[in-house]
Amino acid sequence: MKLLTAAQTRQADAATLQDEGIRSVALMERAATVFTDWLTARLAPTDAGEILVLCGPGNNGGDGLVAARLLHERGYRVRVGLLPADKHSADFEHNRPRLPAAVPVADWRPGKLPPIEPGTVVIDALFGTGLRRPLEGAAAALVRHLNAARARVVSIDLPSGLFADAPQPKDSPVVEARHTVTFELPKLALLLPQNARSVGRWHVVPVGLSPRFLAEVDADMHLVDAALLAGRLPARPTFAHKGTFGHALLLAGSKGKLGAAVLAARSCLRGGVGLLTVQVPAVGYAVLQTAVPEAMCLVDPEKNHLSELPDLQPYNAVGMGPGIGQDDDTRAALEDLLGSARVPLVLDADALNLLGANRPLLDLLPPDTLLTPHPKEFERLTEPARDDYHRLQLLRDFARQYRCYVVLKGAYSCLAAPDGQLYFNTTGNPGLATGGSGDVLTGLCLALRADKRLAPLDAALLAIYAHGRAADLAAAHTGQAGLIAGDLPQYIGQALQELTTAEEF
Structure with missing residues (x-):
């Protein structure tokens, strides 16, 4: 699913009017109807x-008036509050006299400003995606009044005052909604x-925007959902080995952090890798052989941390980072890996911290390397971000510069590709905010990068989606608060199976 800018959203509206031969008031009626359907389905x-x-x-x-x-x-008691203005849109003017006389308007x-009792259901239809400047004057006063009321606010399309795809000026007032009901496609x-405090929970309702336009429009941001991934994970051949x-x-792994190695190894195996070898310091040999008997184990010469690479010739992909620490000879092993690897790499955790502390190593990254930082780890690779929008630009620039794939972890984890495209994941839940969940993602990414049937982009997209989906499946049994990283690997197979392309007749 594509993510459109505010300008592209306006173009989609115009294309819909042209393709269907309708007036804008008809599209407004359609949008307000699906919004009302959404609301009345949840609120008697x-x-x-x-x-x-x-x-x-x-x-x-105008949407609000409709x-x-x-x-x-439909039998609801309604009153309307209008923000005074010298000029109104044509569609607003069309719908103003259509309000029934029984609906109070002021x-x-x-x-x-009249008082708003706590708990009042308020529909915020003040400003939408067309807003280009911060609210001030009467509009700002009304938004602050609404936010102070502790009402049950539902915003139409966007919370009023929020820009669709640009950062807010400091101290710019924005409605704090409990729900945001947006049309056709999410907004960045x-x-x-x-923006979480303003957005609350967001929901998408279809309004039938031009399928032609949506198919043809050139977007550089996308939502990762099952539809986007359809056909990317082939079924396993009958005679596979x-x-x-x-x-x-x-x-x-390193002393005290062998759990990271165990979690990543289990996840890699559940991700479908054919063979897995794990190299750990000597202190971790018994742990790995006991906890993950399906994996082969190599022992590093150092007792407590990694210090060198094995012969890389047998391997189809290499992952490094979970729990390795930042010793000098571990850094040397990472540098050796970057200089000698001829297969896909997956780097996470302390491998990223070592790169951040030794930035010249970034120039050694082989093309199509996959990095999986959380925001702080990413900041060490680049610079502190001014805001979330600036962070996305840094992410896009980094992936382009180093010709790599980068998963910026978090809610709606964002994958940046070397061509500058951004992909926001739609699976997962706050239960993933627990130690070790990133190690599970590393192992899953490694398994899919080792599968030679998959292109680098497909492997990364499948990994982030299946990781989040496994968390959703696990949380159905454990609850989000009770979810631990060790729960995730056992649901990875089911998550991948849901995405596997069925054999056609």
Whole structure:
């Protein structure tokens, strides 16, 4: 699924009007109807009380006027508050006189703002994706008044005051919604941590925008969902053998951090790798042989940390980082790996920290290397980000510069590809905020990169989606708070099976 900019969203609206031969008021009626359908499916008239609809002077306000009319027709008690303005959009003007006389309407002016009782259901239809400047004056006063009320706010398309695809100016007021109901496609602003307080939970409702335009528009941001991944993971051949799915080498663990090696190894095996060899310091030999008997184990000469590489010739992919520490000879082993590897690499955790502390090593990254940093690890590789939008630009630039794939972990983990495309994952839950979940992702990435049937992009996309999906499956049994990283590997197979391309008749 493509993510469009605010400008592209306006183009999609225009293309829909042209393709269907309809007026913009018809599309507004359609959008407000699906919004009202969403709301009434979740909120009965007896539970809603009197619904307050706050309308701005533009088309978002027009959406609110239509929703108020439709709610009234469905038996809800509704009143409308209008933000005073000298000029209104044509579609707003069209829908203003269509409000039933029984719906109270009043201008909400600074200094005369009526009280909003806590718990009141408020539909925020003040401003939408067309907003280009921060709110001020009467609009800012109304938003601050609403935020102070502790109401149950549902925003239409975007919380008012929030820019669709650009950072907010400091101290710019934005509605703090409990729910945001957006049309057709998500907006970038909904996916970023800095906007979470304003967005609340977001939901997408279809309005039937032009399929032609959506297919043809050139987007550089995408949502990773099952539809995007369809056909990327082939079924296993009947006569496959362990060599078919690759031999992976995992360099992991140090004294006190052998659990990271165990988690990554288990995940790699559950990810379908044909053979797995794990090299650990001597202190970890018994741990690995006992905890992961399916893996072969190599012992590093050093007792407590990794210090050298084995012969890389047998392997189809190499992963390094979980729990390895940052000793000098571990850094030397990483440098040796970067200079000698002729197979795909997956780097995480302390491998990334070593790169951040020794940035000249970044120039040695082989093309198509896959890095999986969390935001702090990524910051060590680049620079502190001013905001989430700046961080995405740093991510895009880094992937382009070093011709690599980078998974910036978090809610809606973002994969940057060497061509500058960004992919936001849609699976996973807050249960992943636990130690070791990143090690599980490393192992899964390694398994899929070792599978020679998969292109680098496909392997990375499948890994982040299946990792999050495994967390969703696990949380159904453990709850999010009870989820631990060790729960994840046992659900990876099911997550991948859901994505496997079935053999056609």
